Amino acid sequence: MSYFIFKRSSNGSFCISQYIRTKTRTFSSLHPLDNFLDSNQNSKVFDPGCSSILHNSLKKPFGSFSFLPSSSLLGSQNQHSLRLNRKGWIWAREFGSQAAIEPCTSDGLTVDGIASSKWTILEESESDWKSHAAAIAQSIQVIKRRLQWKKLMVRLDLLSAELNKPDLWNDPVHAGKISREHGSLMGKMKEVKAFEQELLEHIDMIKLAREEDDTELESESMKALLRMRRDSKDKELEALLAGEHDSCSCYIEVQAGAGGTESMDWAAMVMQMYKTWAQRRGYGVTVVDEMPGEIAGIKRATIKVDGEYAFGYAKAEVGVHRLVRISPFDSGKRRHTSFAAVAVIPILGDGSSRVQINESDLRIERFRAGGAGGQHVNTTESAVRIVHIPTGVTATCQNERSQHQNKASAMAVLQSRLDQLEMARQAQMNSQHTQSLTEISWGNQIRTYVLHPYRLVKDLRTNYEVSDPDSVLEGDLDSFILSYLSASLDKGEGEQ
Structure with a gap:
């Protein structure tokens, strides 16, 4: 899995640093991004190294958006999420296209790893990112257990195979039922994965902010973790109603x-x-x-x-x-x-x-x-x-x-x-x-x-x-x- 950091230099040009984690080491490479913005600083700009249009201007003080990098630059066709902070840094995370890939931070930390690390969970008022992260990871495990995660993934694979059958729509009633169930399970799976990804992204952002001595970015990420911790309780409740007919x-x-x-x-x-x-x-x-x-x-x-x-x-x-x-x-x-x-x-x-x-x-x-x-x-x-x-x-x-x-x-x-x-x-x-x-x-x-x-x-x-x-x-x-x-x-x- 790759991780990318975009940095605006003093003269206004951009560089992208690609971190590639292998089984034995992590190494990085630097790519200059010339002409990242057009001459008018428009919000919709083409980057020569990207295959899609960026829908947010890097001129904005901060924000987030997504792009699809070309294989020639980043060696991947997966979706990437970007975050621009007030100092001009953009943090990008690669989203794997396969649900089976377990998301992790740049140093290999997973949600299960966080939950098993036994980090002390303090009150919400305590400003401790490890405490917030441990509470969120614990909630994610509860949500997965309530959704019967392994059974859900197996069922999703079976439904995907069923949807790929050429004669499926010969029986529209059966096909509709299969399609609805597949859509419902996909929605549940994507929502949990996105919540996991967001947690790991904020952990990486905090580590990056500390490396760069960016107190503003660290504060922003801490607030995001606290919000996630509060939202996780609502998500635990939603997982109680995950039955086939509960809705x-x-x-x-x-x-x-x-x-x-x-x-x-x-x-x-x-x-x-x-x-x-x-x-x-x-x-x-x-x-x-x-x-x-x-x-x-x-x-x-x-x-x-x-x-x-x-x-x-x-x-x-x-x-x-x-x-x-x-x-x-x-x-x-x-x-x-x-x-x-x-x-x-x-x-x-x-x-x-x-x-x-x-x-x-x-x-x-x-x-x-x-x-x-x-x-x-x-x-x-x-x-x-x-x-x-x-x-x-x-x-x-x-x-x-x-x-x-x-x-x-x-x-x-x-x-x-x-x-x-x-x-x-x-x-x-x-x-x-x-x-x-x-x-x-x-x-x-x-x-x-x-x-x-x-x-x-x-x-x-x-x-x-x-x-x-x-x-x-x-x-x-x-x-x-x-x-x-x-x-x-x-x-x-x-x-x-």
Whole structure:
């Protein structure tokens, strides 16, 4: 790998120093760059040693841009990134065209090397570049682990080979799916590589600044490392939502357990909790189906949550939720335990459905909507229930004003449920276990909400707990969700 430094001399001419690192030594060569700028100092200039146009003027006090050097000068056709500081220095880094090449600094330091060097990680307020670099390298390793980096790279190679097949587009649906997945994985890979490259570049810049006694450049690079350190925490969070369908919208379904009115009231409380949570996150919430209880609460209900990464977050809530409280429906004021089951189904979107539904496999039933509807809703048979005969899966919608709207909503729910069943079947075939598909069963409660004799909400999967149940029931779920996502991804996923 080569490294390049451009320097403006006292008479205004430029030189490029090329550092070439081999297995045994590092050597450099110097190339004069005459006519680097045109006579008018325009921002778009040709350099005789470069095969592309420079899009930033070197006349600017500082800035950054990219160019593609010609093989005659630099012996490479790879992309290079340039950085011009206030003293006229430009630092250039070569970006290899192959993802398999591990980026490193000019003296061979890699991200893994930084992480294993055991540099002390101090508080952010401490101005220590090694501390910042170690914290960033540690975050990069966490991100790679959460992305299952080795599996991602293998999958990317398989998809690339698939895309190169000449007959791929004979099946446009399959080709589109392959192309979308390849683009998504490429985006993730490039983003991590770019973050690695930026870290190593700033380390090189600091070392260069110290060699040249450039305190201004060193200060600028230190600030950049501190910014990267703060950004790395956000990137760790983004890596929690790297699943195939995490970016999708979703349906959240709540069903009351055994226990009559008490459980139906609890199911309504759980559904309201998710509505509030979704609205606080800025997601759109639509009630698709709701079957009210005879006295209070709901027997079951389904809402549609529209927004980016709605499924990625909500999937942490799948399972049975248990409530312990003094029952408001018991005249003896005794303590009761209630259960409600939660299911979360991703909405795959157009072109991504896994199951084709034949009209002949459906039984469509129309009935009068129940509950506290309007004058029109309760007097016409606008509610629709669709049964998929081969599987017995049903979907109901009664909250729209027209039968056509209810049918369309019910079909969307049915499609998502059948897609979920297909994902479960494939997961079993691959000996995988998907949390969102296997734990909807009584006795597998994931969280307990205790309102009496003490007040506590505890997640039984992570042991995360809070002593303010009211805030949780009012939609403050993010701490539980992030705790679960972190634990589930970091546990048993040691491969990078």
